[in-house]
Amino acid sequence: MGILEVKGVNKRFGGLQALGDVNLSVQEQSVHAIIGPNGAGKSTLLNCLVGKLVPDTGSVMFDGKSVLGRTPYEINQMGISRVFQTPEIFGDLTVMENMMIPCFAKRDGSFSMTAFAAVRNQKDIIEHAIHALEDMNMADKRHMHSASLSRGDKRRLEIGMCLAQEPRLLLLDEPTAGMARADTNNTIDLLKQIRDTRDITIAIIEHDMHVVFSLAERITVLAQGTPLVEETPENIKGHPKVREAYLGEAQV
């Protein structure tokens, strides 16, 4: 049993079968990549995992519990954190305030009415947030407006915010999309470090093969809404079905 079990998931948008009978099992404490050409249904699958979309049929179990019918914040509180394709942070707030919000969510749950206590007196939250920023090497930037951070730093902050909640599963949606080579390499190093130092399972959707092959232990290839193969990176490289999905029928 993996920590995440997807069984027989179908999702149809009008006449388009976006996902057709998807089965997927992500093992605990592994890095699992989902790759596939454009329109393969990668993002649809991810949205089904975090509660943004509900599959037509099938089941999605996280840690033995179904996530179907739950809202994104409930699924997050179960232990799944999501990193977006374009960094989603609180642009109007400072870096420190950004980091404090997941700390509050971890401590107080999905809603708490602490309207009369001052933020600056929440010693445990401040300590937690500073610690989480230090992990990301961002403690010196904590007074900055987060909107003024560089693209790479925004990504770092977003990943840091997800990690501050100590999730069991971290979902990354094309984390290096639109990044320069140097930023991409930094992100790979960061993710490697997270993989090696933390008790965490990572599922990553990616276009960039360089990223996938340097991180993943298992790779699922999705094409036209259906998983083609699930293999280790070594076996994926020369796999004929994968070549076919990416390059078409004709032999290269």
Next chain:
Amino acid sequence: MLGLEKKDFTLLLIVAVMVVLAPFVLNPFPEGTAMAQMFNAGYPDLMQRFAIFGILVIGFNILFGLTGYLSFGHAAFLGAGSYAAVWMFKLLGYDIIPAILLSIAVSGLFSLAVGYVSLRRSGIYFSILTLALAQMMFNMAYSVLGNPSSSYNLTNGETGLQVYNSDPQVLLSTTDPNFPHLFGLSMRSETHLLIGNWDFTLNAGYYLSGLFLLLAFYVSIRIFRSPFGLMLRAVKSNQQRLNYTGLNTRPYTLMAFVISGMYAGLAGGLLACMDPLAGAERMHWTASGEIVIMSILGGIGTLIGPILGAGFNEYFKNILSKINDSVLHEWLAFLPDGFEDVMVTLIHPFVGKGWHLTLGLLFMMVIIFLPGGLVEGGQRIGKLFHRKKANTPSDETPTE
């Protein structure tokens, strides 16, 4: 002090001093002069409005300033608060404590219902929903629930709800003043301080409203600096991220909506305490629009902005509506006869009954040149002085 940072405590202290000294500061011209007639604002009726509308906009700012949800129906809660207070006067007597408590509770309930429905949508759809629901409340108050011949005449329709001698007023004792009062102190009672040619009026109703203004301001500072306030700012900044960080945005926005509705209820109750009648026009959508204008004038999302915006709006409304054609002729008497008439004709649409036009133009100027409202204007002036004194970069935070 009082659980506030030094900077915030200073701000509270400044507002407290402003409240205490307003009857003096707002009466700069000696009695009997033309300038005093026109520009003095230190009389009870107007100062009460400064304080009460200050409370209203402070509350509105907790919703609009922090979460970015623009409600176009807050006047309905103001009106509901007024009706509740007048009913207390009719049933129990002129003691203001039950009146104010009931007006806060009633507005809280109404805002809970309206917020529950309208917060299912955001942006323009939320604004339209609040506008529609508030207009429904206005029409209910104006006609359906206000038919004097029916058995459920809650609002007395067009005439407005007021206290009659035939009302029960079960707690009224013979020693109480025949006007809203706090422990026997009538809201109308006042002391005149005659210093030289100046006549300063110290009015009980004004100081009570001022006290509530300070309390409202203090609570709003605490909310701004609390984890709850941080979450509300996060709602404004990025709801998607908040949802995917395990936080449910709905109860946060609903609480902000109810709190601001209760502030409006308090303001409505106080209005009724200063003058014990309530009319449906207080709930009209133009009144809601005025609340939005006041909060934008002052500076959205700032602490002191709402008080400045409410004061600015009420003051200019007051003096502009006082200027009529004969006043204009008096002022422009030095011009040649024909030219004077032309000038009066030109200025006429902007003053007197046309005060909306001037206030609208002022509002446009603020939006275009000072998007951060009067607070931004103050900050720019402050920075100008700062630079002249010492050539060091200032480290002011924008959220004053």
